[in-house]
Amino acid sequence: MRRTCLNMVYELAKTDERIFFVGSDIGFGTLDEFKADFPGRFFVEGVSEANVIGLAAGLALEGKIVYTNTIATFITRRCFEQVALDLCLHNVNVRLIGNGGGLVYAPLGPTHQAIEDIAIFRALPRMAIVAPADAEEMKRLMPLTVDYPGPIYIRLAKGGDPVVTDPGMSFRIGKAFVMRRGKDALIVTTGMMLKAALDAADKLAQDGLKAAVLHMPTVKPLDTSVLLDLAEKAPIIVTVEEHSIIGGLGSAVAEAVAEANFDSVKRFKRIGIPDVFPNKYGSQAGLLTHFGIDTETIVSVIRQLNKRPSGQLATERN
Amino acid sequence: MKVETKLEGPELTEFLQEKALTIRRDIIKMTGIAGSGHPGGSLSATDIVAAIYWYALRHDPNQPKWKERDRFILSKGHAAPVLYAALAETGYINRDVLWTLRQFGSALQGHPDMRKVAGVEISTGSLGQGLAIACGIALAGRLDKLDYKVYTVIGDGESQEGEIWEAAMLAAHYKLDNLIAITDYNDLQIDGRVSDIKDVCPVDDKWRAFGWHVICIDGHDMDQIVAALDEARQLKGKPVMIEAKTIKGKGVSFMEDMVEWHGVAPNQEQMIAALKELGVDDWTSW
Ligand SMILES: Cc1ncc(C[n+]2csc(CCOP(=O)(O)OP(=O)(O)O)c2C)c(N)n1
Numbered sequence A: 001m002r003r004t005c006l007n008m009v010y011e012l013a014k015t016d017e018r019i020f021f022v023g024s025d026i027g028f029g030t031l032d033e034f035k036a037d038f039p040g041r042f043f044v045e046g047v048s049e050a051n052v053i054g055l056a057a058g059l060a061l062e063g064k065i066v067y068t069n070t071i072a073t074f075i076t077r078r079c080f081e082q083v084a085l086d087l088c089l090h091n092v093n094v095r096l097i098g099n100g101g102g103l104v105y106a107p108l109g110p111t112h113q114a115i116e117d118i119a120i121f122r123a124l125p126r127m128a129i130v131a132p133a134d135a136e137e138m139k140r141l142m143p144l145t146v147d148y149p150g151p152i153y154i155r156l157a158k159g160g161d162p163v164v165t166d167p168g169m170s171f172r173i174g175k176a177f178v179m180r181r182g183k184d185a186l187i188v189t190t191g192m193m194l195k196a197a198l199d200a201a202d203k204l205a206q207d208g209l210k211a212a213v214l215h216m217p218t219v220k221p222l223d224t225s226v227l228l229d230l231a232e233k234a235p236i237i238v239t240v241e242e243h244s245i246i247g248g249l250g251s252a253v254a255e256a257v258a259e260a261n262f263d264s265v266k267r268f269k270r271i272g273i274p275d276v277f278p279n280k281y282g283s284q285a286g287l288l289t290h291f292g293i294d295t296e297t298i299v300s301v302i303r304q305l306n307k308r309p310s311g312q313l314a315t316e317r318n
Numbered sequence B: 001m002k003v004e005t006k007l008e009g010p011e012l013t014e015f016l017q018e019k020a021l022t023i024r025r026d027i028i029k030m031t032g033i034a035g036s037g038h039p040g041g042s043l044s045a046t047d048i049v050a051a052i053y054w055y056a057l058r059h060d061p062n063q064p065k066w067k068e069r070d071r072f073i074l075s076k077g078h079a080a081p082v083l084y085a086a087l088a089e090t091g092y093i094n095r096d097v098l099w100t101l102r103q104f105g106s107a108l109q110g111h112p113d114m115r116k117v118a119g120v121e122i123s124t125g126s127l128g129q130g131l132a133i134a135c136g137i138a139l140a141g142r143l144d145k146l147d148y149k150v151y152t153v154i155g156d157g158e159s160q161e162g163e164i165w166e167a168a169m170l171a172a173h174y175k176l177d178n179l180i181a182i183t184d185y186n187d188l189q190i191d192g193r194v195s196d197i198k199d200v201c202p203v204d205d206k207w208r209a210f211g212w213h214v215i216c217i218d219g220h221d222m223d224q225i226v227a228a229l230d231e232a233r234q235l236k237g238k239p240v241m242i243e244a245k246t247i248k249g250k251g252v253s254f255m256e257d258m259v260e261w262h263g264v265a266p267n268q269e270q271m272i273a274a275l276k277e278l279g280v281d282d283w284t285s286w
């Protein structure tokens, strides 16, 4: 997915002279073609994230469209102040491409696990947040990032993830996609958790439970019209994300649903990373299972909610 | 109790070189078994780390939280394998744990985690932050009337971070002469040569201009390292920066000065070849 994304930046740069790339110690040989073909629009700025954001802002204020790339924690937390002011306040066309959103860098520990990136960027006015499900969706997204007004955060998942979206699908920043219809429950998801959500819907179907799946690659601006349309009809709503349960997709959905003030009662559960710094390492898959962010958990949560009329669920692990 | 070496002269040099060799072997085996990790920057820092642990540091592996211990902070946290090897060899952690590097449930992850590993003073891995924390610890030592020293190793690529220079100003302002920083100057970072990406040169002049006492050495010459540490420990009134010219991947011919070995572990064949170069004929027996 990362390769697709960066290659698209190069492809887009071929026909649009406004496109610049600024990297921050991203990997030897990354985008060598871009560097060779458009040296005047290619910069690698070493280990200096705050500086990179300022540089990108300055370029963008002069009419350039700047794509920046580094590890997600360092492009979000490390330079948050610069992102808030230099990019969002000035509303400039800088695209932040964060490698390893979520638990991708599991073996590298808390310094490299981007588990609150969506939460902190959601709090910034004007920031768009997009987490495609797979490389195909990335291909549909990237051309739209060129002329989108204002800053965008593009959250990358791991490389080589299976393609789950249909290449024929459309894409629009700010649009949610109904992947499955079903009246018994609604699973809302973003990024590569779409696969687990679809698999869960399949499993639930075997019990006769029909779950709708709503894929929200754009977490901000949230497509509340599609979301609330489905949520109104669903007795059970479960959100699934590779992110802290605080402030991410689950929070965004909870806020929208709560304020919709539906007459019917909703049973609701966020599936995500609990409010802890992960204290185990290893593989991404190992940590996702450890935290119960997987198909099995989605299935069991929906089954339980289907049985229990109200009250809290005790499924959190840490 | 404190661990101190009584050796001097050539005997000391030889002793420290042996420790460094052990660490190098451990780094290779650890990353080889893990299948990922950062051997290059671990090997470039090895001689410095060996001299710090077995010559300079006043510490007691049986009391990792001993108040009067000298503190060592690996600011360039991705070189965790060099730290883990030193902690195992000094006795903070069990040697067997080394071979679980980066596995699910292991205490040893890609970057040092103080919550998990005795002897790790602070969790690092986000570059540029170790020096500022070292300043805080050094200042606390002065205020608490404890005479410990604070040692920290930073990278040359890491020196591109603004926070390093904010801390540089702070340390000189407070005349933190209990702070000794060492730059692992290997002229490589992820994207290539530091001098090509964003030159930090003339780095010794920069530190001097910021009010530090600067000592330039060959970071693989044990006598020079020891002499620099002696000078640094005696100096009064200023923080000290030891600019150690190093070779990334030092000790393994095919890794030396190669950008490719920043964050890539040796495969089994390469691990065996590397260990052979380091004098281990049968890697299973190491
Ligand atoms: C704040 C931050 N930005 C980026 C990284 C990713 N990163 C890990 S190692 C490295 C290169 C460091 O180069 P240098 O300090 O010279 O280390 P060495 O050559 O000693 O390995 C980078 C950019 C990081 N760990 N922290």
Ligand SMILES: [Mg+2]
Pocket: B155, B156, B157, B184, B185, B186, B187, B188, B189, B194
């Ligand atoms: Mg370096």
